Amino acid sequence: MDEFQSGRSRIERKRQEEEQARRTSTHRRIEQQADERMRIDAPQQPNHRYVEDGPTLTSRPVQQNHRGSQKRTGTGIGGRLFTLVRKSAKQVGTIMAERTRSNRRKSRRSEEAVPDETRQGALKKQPVEKKKRRFKTKVFGLLLVLLIGFILFASQPFTFLLIGSDARPGESLRGSRSDSLSVMQFVPLSRTIQLTSIPRDTYTPISCEDGKKDKITHAFAFGGEECTQNAVSELLDVDIDSKIVISFDSFIGLIDQIGGIDLVSTGTFSEQDASGKANQYAFQKGKEYHMDGAMALAYSRHRKTDNDGARANRQSEVIQAVATHLLKPTGWTKISSAHAYMKEAMSLDISFRQMATAGLALALMSEREHLEIDVVSDRLNGIFYDFPDEKALTQLREKLQTTFYGVLAND
Secondary structure, three states, rough: OOHHHHHHHHHHHHHHHHHHHHHHHHHHHHHHHHHHHHHHHOOOOOOEEEEEEEEEEEEEOOOHHHHHHHHHHOOHHHHHHHHHHHHHHHHHHHHHHHHHHHHHHHHHHHHHOOHHHHHHHHHHHHHHHHHHHHHHHHHHHHHHHHHHHHHHHHOOOOOEEEEEEEOOOOOOOOOEEEEEEEEEEEHHHHEEEEEEEOOOEEEEEEEOOOEEEOOEEEEEEEOOOOOHHHHHHHHHHOOOEEEEEEEHHHHHHHHHOOOOOOEEOOOOEEEEEOOOOOOOEOOOOOOOEEEOOOHHHHHOOOOOOOOHHHHHHHHHHHHHHHHHHHOOOHHHHHHHHHHHHHHHHHHOOHHHHHHHHHHHHOOOOOOOEEEEOEEEEEEEEEEEEEEHHHHHHHHHHHOEEEEOOEEEEOO
16 A cells, blocks of 8 residues: 555656646747747847957857748747738749730730741831822823923914114114114924014105105114004004013113123124214134123124124124023022012013913023024115015015914924
């Protein structure tokens, strides 16, 4: 019995000792966990280990166990926040990566659908190019219509009469005679400018003298420019569309107003000035001159060394030089003032269509053809006349005829 009691008390003691050890172990573990929480929640201070190095101490950071710090960080409040942020960043990164992969897949599909980027760009630009091409076509078509309309408007031949009066500077035109007569015919579609010179002593009917035949130069003295126009129209059997009367004063004034003309002399001669002073101007064949009004007048009125035909040709050269000067970009600003001057001082009678016809003929670099009335000089009742050759006059009239659509009939 005693042995049983002693054995029981040993078992009891052993049980109590184990219970006591378990309690001690549990209490010790709880204390360790509390210390651990306090250590994590406390502000981190850098740990240094100081090593004595001579007279000074240098600090050396203690290397921490990275794996252990991660475990400790995840147990406190700050650790949980850090973990939450890290997870959120990871989720955002995952979403962005997925979007990037999706965009790449779309790009690959588009490249597979249109492998040729150059062709794709050309297809995209095709509507723009087509629109530009359509616009250019419309502009070209409009310009073509305007050009055709202008050509049709200015294609009808235009006949122009130049009457040069022999009135000296300061003298009135009334009672003066026509010193020179020329008919200029502009035919743009034939690219021809025909100049017909009429000798001043040509024997022909004068309408304002009741059809009486006389020198054509007297027509201006008897009936002025209208009588002269009718006489020339009847002589050449052609309608005169416009006319201009040029005196010495108006001729000089026109050339000076436009700033002079550039002209190459077609002959070698000397000529008097407007007042009658001899040998004031000298000209050499083939030499170019810049002529003012007085010099151009001397050049155009000379006839002593040749004939009326040569003088008429020089006058047409001066007229063409004036037109060429005005058609230059530097002369455009003077067209309006020159036209006003000729209308006032030279009795210019010309319409806008006629100006367009003359301008078109000059712009087309038309060939200038000089025609003359063949005459036989003889006396009648003691007076000197130039009698036209009827056969040659008929041929000349045929050369001046044009068709209904605006070209020369004899082309």
